[in-house]
Amino acid sequence: MAAGPYNYSYIFKYIIIGDMGVGKSCLLHQFTEKKFMADCPHTIGVEFGTRIIEVAGQKIKLQIWDTAGQERFRAVTRSYYRGAAGALMVYDITTFIVRSTYNHLSSWLTDARNLTNPNTVIFLIGNKSDLEAQRDVTYEEAKQFADENGLMFLECSAKTGENVEEAFLDTAKKIYQNIQDGSLDLNAAESGVQHKPTTPRNTLSNDQPQSKDGCAC
């Protein structure tokens, strides 16, 4: 049997943060189950999901913590930021009702910056891109916010699945790139990355997975 290496070589920890009702749990569900969860109840606590992905021929296990968005839990959910390699910061493109939402995003961003390590990849996700008619936040202004703060950015739809895969994978690629160029120290405490070297195989069959779909960054 000559198939690719079965085990994963890294574990990346992700957190998903953002206001209540922006669709954090739906994004997680879409990513892990490829399904849209209608009538998703408010998360009261921290949900947990996992999926194995591949970046540059490396199997990576993502451990994703989806946090409660309600303000009253903010103090508690902050404790989950520690040791995250990736932070997905989600907002809802249809509810920029109050322009002060910028401040809201800023406050999430402040938390993310303060409570994670400097190399944590922060990815801004504008969810509900399927509701174009109700759009209240333009792509441009969010992109500008992302650029100003050095965030990666995509608009996604947890409902249609559009860009969901990309957001999770691009985050992983960026983390992997940080590992490769040495800016993320695997030995550092709370890097959010665990390295699991796979045992080398001794068959000389064509064991190496083709890495044509590898890291594009």
Next chain:
Amino acid sequence: MESSRDNHIKLQMRERESDYTNLQPYRIFCGTWNVNGQQASEAINEWLCPAEDSEPPDIYAIGFQELDLSKNAYIFSESVREEDWYKRIKEALHPKAKYKKVVKLVRLVGMMLVVFIRKGLELEIYDVMSGTVGTGIMGVMGNKGGVAVRFGLRDSTLCFVNSHLAAHTVEFERPHTDFKDINSRMLFGNRTISDHELVPCFFFFFSSENSLLFCSIVIWLGDLNYRLSDIDNDACKKLISDGRLQELMKYDQLVRQISQKNVFLDYLEGKISFIPTYKYDPGTDTWDTSEKCRTPAWCDRILWRGSNVGQLCYRSHMACKLSDHKPVSSIFESGIKVIDRAKQRQVYEDVMKQLDKWENEFLPQVEVSTMEIKFKDIKFIEQKKEILVVSNTGQVPVQFEFIPKPSDTNFCEPWLSVEPSKAVISVGAKCEVHLSVYVNKDTGPSLNSGKARIEDILVLHLDGGKDLFITVSGNYIPSSFSSSIETLVRMFKPVTDVETGSLIEIVSASTSLQHLILTIDQASSPNPSEDPPLDIPKEIWRLVDHLYKYGMEQDELFRQPGLHSEIQLIRDCLDQGKPRLLPGSVHSVAEALLLFLEVLPEPVVPYEHYDLCLHVCDNFTQAKQVLQRLPTSHRNVFKYICAFLRELLKHSASNFLDARFLGELHLNGHQSSRTAHQTRADHRSSLLCDAF
């Protein structure tokens, strides 16, 4: 968990192998010849490349038995015969193709196996291994046994076994034993075991994956030495000359044994359409004319195991005459697996996806009866209970635990207790978690003052899974108990009424203790802070007054404990200001007084003055000076209690109290943490009592 995941993937990939595997046909020539120790004196093209084989094979696997019968062959690994025959083989390979050897050869005494592969295809083979098993003299010697070569070709593994099994018609069990021995002992190492190493091959066990069982195709050839049973020589030769080979085949031991599933299980053999290959007078096609005059037999056979193997021909070669055996050959067209990497990848992704899905489904899952627990009307030192039901709704057993929030060391506030704080729940089962709130003197003050509230978030952590936040809240009914003297003297109405904002007149009571003149003003202003404070908290007055009225003659006063339920009623009565008469026995009232003093956030003698008080307790004048330094309301309470104690002592004849006991009781009640100073403290109390 992870290794079971790997195993599952392997299993799934194997099961779906056909989805991503193509079969590529390879032509394999197999030959076997017992040469009876004869020199390689004639060409063997007739055997290895007969005229009818127009198409060159991709692989040659050629086995010899009794290659060298000399004694030297047992002792030395080098053999002249070996070289001679090897040359003959090379000359006889199909001329339309060029061949390269897979391994030069593997030989055990007289058994030799040579494997060639068409030039160009050698790049497709890997992991070439060979092995030998001797089953001859002493069960290990190489006069009988087997040699084998195994290698990977594309995505299949091929194995060729050449064996010379033990002979004799009456002893046909022997070949079976040899077969089993070879099967179990043929384990391939990365090297060939030289024939003079009399070491059983199982010493060269590397891993069970290297045994014969794990090859996708096994071709077993050789002089298997099965004879014809239950038929005499003449009858046999008659059947042969009549061409009734299928009839004769019924007497073949191997055919019989295979049909009885005694040997070569799962192996196949093609239809034999050639006459027995044994035994001839060497150099002729004449049946054995020697003294023994052996009955002819199909000793030389080729069998195979594995899927996608098709036999193109199975034949003997009468033209090769130098031995008492005729050589046998067979050509197979066998489907070698070639994995389509892109398709394999697709299947692999599918399997992984399914597994990820399962992994998420197998995460621990629970349902809780409520995410918000509300306690109603929590009162000082009165336990309230609620139950949280945690049900395991997932597909795996769940271990849950309440874990502390990052800034905390305990998982819940001190007024809350949770039992059990961790447990394991089996699938479908439930666990009742008992939560109880109990406000005591440690937690009471901040709740009374409104600095703290009954609010907490419990983090219910599922081992290996998610966390749930359980919100605990409740309303606390403030009490005079555990409120400070300073607060109480400014509170003109019962505590429970303060929050409602309504004002209730507090009737100033004429003091029964005539030494102290209490001037408790009637509250008349909605802003109590503008009124002069009360001299002492009205609650203390009510408790003392009650004891003064009803308890002075009581035997065992302060020595006998009160009832907790009565103390709660007394608390309510003090906090609500009604009824006027305190409920319960005087013992309960006495204990309530002690409790009241004990749970004061700041003791009657405040902490900051405590050391000084101890210092001066032997000196009456200094003690009086220190007393003057206490805050007015504290000083008032102190004087008031002392006066009360003195009154009590006057009745010692009937209540059997003494100054020492009361001193201990009252002064240590609210300073219990300072027991080290007990002796001096009660000394002081006596002194002070005397002073008044």
